[in-house]
Amino acid sequence: MKIVVQNSTYEVPLKEVTLLSALIYIRENIDSTLKFGYNCKSGVCGSCSLRVNNQETLSCEYKVQDGDIVEPLLYKTSVQNRLKRVESWLHVKSQKQMGEASEEKIERQSDCILCSSCFSACPVLHVKPDFLGPYALTRAWRYTVDIREEDKKGFVDRVQNEGIWDCTLCGECILACPVGIDPKADILHLRTKSMQMGYFDPTPQPDFQDDFGFNPNF
Amino acid sequence: MYDILIVGSGGAGLSCALEAKKRGEKVAVVCQSSPTSAATCMAQGGLNGVIYEDDGDSVSLHVEDTLKGGARLADKMMVSLMCQGAKEDILWLDSIGMPFSRNKSRIAQRKFGAASKDRTTYSQDYTGLKLLHTLYDNCLKENIEFIDNTFVVDLIVKESTCRGVVVLKNDEVETIESKSVVLATGGYAGIYHGYTTNAIESTGDGVAMAFRAGAVLSDMEFVQFHPTSLKESSVLVSESARGAGGFLVNDKGERFIDELMTRDEVSRAVFLQIQKGNKIFLDIRHLGDEFISKNLPQEKKLIHIHQNLDPSKDLIPITPAAHYSMGGIDVDENLQTSIKGLYAIGECSNTKVHGANRLGGNSLLEIIHFGRSVIEKIEKTSLHVELETYKIEAKNTIEKLISEKNSDAFFKLRDRLGNKLFQKAGIFRDKSGLEELLKSIDEIKIDFEKLTLRDKTLLISHLKFKNSLTVAKALVVSALQREESRGAHYRNDFAEQKSKAEHSYIDNTYRQKR
Numbered sequence: 001m002k003i004v005v006q007n008s009t010y011e012v013p014l015k016e017v018t019l020l021s022a023l024i025y026i027r028e029n030i031d032s033t034l035k036f037g038y039n040c041k042s043g044v045c046g047s048c049s050l051r052v053n054n055q056e057t058l059s060c061e062y063k064v065q066d067g068d069i070v071e072p073l074l075y076k077t078s079v080q081n082r083l084k085r086v087e088s089w090l091h092v093k094s095q096k097q098m099g100e101a102s103e104e105k106i107e108r109q110s111d112c113i114l115c116s117s118c119f120s121a122c123p124v125l126h127v128k129p130d131f132l133g134p135y136a137l138t139r140a141w142r143y144t145v146d147i148r149e150e151d152k153k154g155f156v157d158r159v160q161n162e163g164i165w166d167c168t169l170c171g172e173c174i175l176a177c178p179v180g181i182d183p184k185a186d187i188l189h190l191r192t193k194s195m196q197m198g199y200f201d202p203t204p205q206p207d208f209q210d211d212f213g214f215n216p217n218f
Numbered sequence: 219m220y221d222i223l224i225v226g227s228g229g230a231g232l233s234c235a236l237e238a239k240k241r242g243e244k245v246a247v248v249c250q251s252s253p254t255s256a257a258t259c260m261a262q263g264g265l266n267g268v269i270y271e272d273d274g275d276s277v278s279l280h281v282e283d284t285l286k287g288g289a290r291l292a293d294k295m296m297v298s299l300m301c302q303g304a305k306e307d308i309l310w311l312d313s314i315g316m317p318f319s320r321n322k323s324r325i326a327q328r329k330f331g332a333a334s335k336d337r338t339t340y341s342q343d344y345t346g347l348k349l350l351h352t353l354y355d356n357c358l359k360e361n362i363e364f365i366d367n368t369f370v371v372d373l374i375v376k377e378s379t380c381r382g383v384v385v386l387k388n389d390e391v392e393t394i395e396s397k398s399v400v401l402a403t404g405g406y407a408g409i410y411h412g413y414t415t416n417a418i419e420s421t422g423d424g425v426a427m428a429f430r431a432g433a434v435l436s437d438m439e440f441v442q443f444h445p446t447s448l449k450e451s452s453v454l455v456s457e458s459a460r461g462a463g464g465f466l467v468n469d470k471g472e473r474f475i476d477e478l479m480t481r482d483e484v485s486r487a488v489f490l491q492i493q494k495g496n497k498i499f500l501d502i503r504h505l506g507d508e509f510i511s512k513n514l515p516q517e518k519k520l521i522h523i524h525q526n527l528d529p530s531k532d533l534i535p536i537t538p539a540a541h542y543s544m545g546g547i548d549v550d551e552n553l554q555t556s557i558k559g560l561y562a563i564g565e566c567s568n569t570k571v572h573g574a575n576r577l578g579g580n581s582l583l584e585i586i587h588f589g590r591s592v593i594e595k596i597e598k599t600s601l602h603v604e605l606e607t608y609k610i611e612a613k614n615t616i617e618k619l620i621s622e623k624n625s626d627a628f629f630k631l632r633d634r635l636g637n638k639l640f641q642k643a644g645i646f647r648d649k650s651g652l653e654e655l656l657k658s659i660d661e662i663k664i665d666f667e668k669l670t671l672r673d674k675t676l677l678i679s680h681l682k683f684k685n686s687l688t689v690a691k692a693l694v695v696s697a698l699q700r701e702e703s704r705g706a707h708y709r710n711d712f713a714e715q716k717s718k719a720e721h722s723y724i725d726n727t728y729r730q731k732r
Contacts, residue, residue: 016526018523018524028627028629032627032675032676033673033675035675037251038418039251039255039417039418039419040255040257040259040260040417041417041418041451041453042260042453042454042516042520043516043519043520043523044259044260044344044346044347044516045254045255045256045259045260045417046252046254046255047251047252047255061519061523063523079252080358080364083355083358084358087359088355088358089314089315089355089356089358089359090313090314090315093313097323098312098317098318098320098323099320099322099323100320100321100322100323102320103317103318103319103320106317107317107341107342110317110341110344110348110351111344111347111348112351113254113259113347114252114254114351139355143315146315146317148312148313148315
């Protein structure tokens, strides 16, 4: 099969293999200058995320097809920096014990492998490079809802600026996530929690009296 | 100048970093790529520890299971330390945010192979992943310094004292000085290339660099073969699948072994079946889709991707593959290597808690327990070293590799090494096979030394393969010298276990030590 990797076309004599196997084949047999991330080959280390036909995926989990176009992620900035902005760790220890139901609440969110796929897929980051982005907000929600955390307000405070209200709820991050996390839902949860805690959506709301500018009385 | 420099960002390295910071040490973690890309994230099944002491479980039972599973080679004192500390380690993890699966309001525990009670804590089958990310979040909280995308080439050792490391960062040679160095670089089962569940980057780098610097290695011949890796890709299917009641069957539909025996025994039984020409399968169909989706979601996904099968409907073809290295850099009870100021924790070290065969769930415990406790033991050194000398030396070695002339890359040699190791130093071994293998390794080494590189694109992979070769030789020499069968080391020509369990030691003269 033929695949295109960063504008170069390669003929790969393999069938029914993961994209990672194909990339390794290319590096070892055709083009040793090809650079790509990889490590665990089982979808948990987050190193091999990239884009195939404009969709983010993990190369170790994607079955490569003839004609696929492979590119790097659109952005991959410092994970550390964003997680530090939301302070993704427990702050004030609650006396409450975690039980089955409370563990299930953070089960999916804590599957995150920090592969940055959601980040690459997020259109808001095109126009607002400082937007916290999906995985950081998911992780903020993961700790907000953790029963062992007393200071929920702290997390809510930290996601207000360049955070939850900047999301357009387009859902691209859900498609991009290789472990099935729904960052959009987590962002909506954070919005509800914010409103319960007295925050309002700061983005300008349409003023219907204005009739979109056509009302001659204004 | 650091107080403590940690090489490796897996569970061992990060636990160590957190404890170091707590004590106000100036600490940094060097990692090859990004911090959460370590092998810890691949551990699926769980972490052992007695936390509730009911159902008749006790620390002494945990100790006894571990010693028995390790074919009496493990060190009782070290095992006791680890098992006694397990409860506190698990509660510590829980207190810093680890999302352990629950059974009502308790931390849930399940049964693993050769364990007499349900004592493996877990987070679905993503235990290692969630453990690593919990530790990482806490490292961010404590502002731990990460030196990422940095490959450690060699240790800086003078007068048998370690004072730092030589690294490659952005293709440039640099040095990092430290009053102590902790190696937490992971294991070496990855040298069985093509026949391993390990990550592609697991080439035993820490073991090789310690060996080059003169550190003693021990029990190198003990490599655990996991009985259930997917046939086509060697991707691991966790022991939790058997713990939950999965069967191993051959193509006649016959079960041929108690699935919950130790991994070495199960692997041998599977391998013998394969040698007879049988195909072997893991059968978890009777567990049902609901149970599999809830408790083994990762297995389900991996089986779908790599074999295109549904474990609730299909038999899963499996094969044993090199999974874990029990041996490694020899350390004393203070986790110090034979080099002053150099410590080793986690899979790269031989803390002698696994003996000749590791029990599932004991490796995550080991990395957390000794990762945390090594900090109390570290003694900082003070010795002046001329860093520039080490830098120039490393630069010269690398410059010599770069050449205009056409040269093959090391890939074919790596495949050859992996294949030979699996055939001759795999699940069954004998004298003639090991001697032949030793010759092959020397031949591969000669071929490897002729190779050159056009530029630095493959430099790190090239150096890593060199590490694999170093480790392979130490492994095979140790396997030859152990004329008995014990745990994961099975000699067809010495099928009996000797009455006295003894550790093997080797240094860079390839002679037995002590």
